[in-house]
Amino acid sequence: MSKYHVNTDSLNLREGPGTNQPIITKLDTNTTVEKLEVSDNGFWFRVKTRKDGTDVEGWVAGEFLEADEKIGWVETIGEFEVERKPIPRVGNKPFLLMEHPMIGVLHTTEGSTIGGAFTALNNSHSAPHFIAGDNRIMQCRPMTAQGAALKTPANQFPNKFAAVQIEMVGFSKDTPWLPPESSLLPVLAIMRWAAESPIDIPLRRPSEEWLDNCSDVPKPWATANNERRKSGIWAGAKGWYMHMEVPGNDHWDCGALKWKEIFDLI
Helix, strand or coil: CCEEEECCCCEEEECCCCCCCCEEEEECCCCEEEEEEECCCCCEEEEEEEECCEEEEEEEEHHHEEECCCCCCCCEECCEEEEECCCCCHHHCCCCECCCCCEEEEEECCECCHHHHHHHHHHHCCCCCEEEECCEEEECCCCCECCCCCCCCCCCCCHHHCCEEEEECECCEEEEECCCHHHHHHHHHHHHHHCCCCCCCCCCCCCCCCCCCCCCCCCCCCCCCCCCHHHCCCCCCCEEEEHHHCCCCCCCCCEEECHHHHHHHC
């Protein structure tokens, strides 16, 4: 069971997972809690802690907790050895610290090799956390740092809401598709790994109304104003997004990806 600490003033500990649930007590900044359970929507943690010398249990909003265990550079994910290939920020500026958003974003490289993807992303300083393909996993940013494979427009902060950004070697399609096994298997391994503490990204899509064939979102998809980007769902619902669903961006990857089959394989 993972330990976290409260990163806000006076966090409500509630009887159930929701703001309509009665408050048991309030937890001070830096209070250590032990995570026992996560709500179905991924927003709430059932935790155990001590308050005034007494053990107490209840539910708190996960966004106000910070993991005590810090994952930086990773050596192995499942059966894969992870290759460390850092992509620096422009001017070698220090990495920006990552929050605890319980959100992942999947991209496609629009290329056929992991080496070509790394070269292109490195040249543009567009660092994901991982590149997956050719039956390999490369890590380009530590998990404590923000990735940079998403645009960050003025007064918006999509990068800080993506705890894991994966560039998957492959080509997006506008008809239902799956990536080749050489890309799919390392992506599945990353998603399975990221579902565990302390990253805790739920293995689900943000909305049941987002269909795998994308018939719910009129074309063009490669626009900053497609229906999913305008929905207001981003960063509120936890789970796995695609680049085409992140506000402030205009790419359409991964298109009509067969998410149901992907989750079934996990």
